[in-house]
Amino acid sequence: MKRLSIGVLALLFALVAPLGQDGSLGVAQAAAAEQEPKKKQKTRRVPSLSESVYKKLGEGQEAIDAKDYALALEVIQGALNRSRRYNENEIANLHNMLGYIYYLKDDYDGALREYKIVVEQGEKIPEGLEVTTLYTVAQLSYVQENYEDALYYMEVWITKATNPSAAPRFFLATVYYQMKEFDKAIDQMERGVQIAQERGTDITEQNWGLLNFLYYEKEDWPNVIRVLQILVEEFPKREHWVRLAGVYGQEGFEKKQLYTLEAAYTADFFEK
Incomplete structure (x- = not known):
């Protein structure tokens, strides 16, 4: 039976469940785009996909493009239910598309189940x-609020990715924040900040805001002040100026508090 190029098939069928509302690859795509150029490495040898599997994937993709998810599910599930023995790469590609279909149907449990089969x-x-x-x-x-799995799979991803950007570190920090493990969240945030600064990539207001909140929860006032100073400089908003002035006052820096309020007033952050 005819075998098809793995390179072409990987390009056509290596689908990733998008997390963006616009159907984009969301954070996963952004993280990949921010990676530094990959170093040349040995190509992994994998089993080929048969023509029959290729055709089923094509039929499934056509149904997905037509937004006929029931038909897409029927096509791919039907292929998996056949008695034919598939190699690992064929299994992965079929379950990968099945996971994508479940994602499009908002069945995240189903999508997770299928995607885990892929990585297995x-x-x-x-x-x-x-x-x-x-x-x-x-x-x-x-x-799905399965934070232990989120940590595990992201840590595995980091070991396999080439020069990962700051995004996975910020992701891990967010997971630890949800688990109320603030020390670990701070460590991941600071590592992400360091990576972003070394590469000259943007650190969002949301990123700085989370780091500020984490230091606030730890009552680490010097670092709260440090991060707030960054926020008022890079994202000058009334709320950041007020918080910075408030912490200055709390820590006994009355002159700095006054100067901060005067600067905010001069910049029209308060009504005159």
């Missing part, structure tokens, strides 16, 4: 498919 195939699937699916499983686990 290990070294027998294209590296790109494994890595992107690991990231997706971490994200969906977080959405």
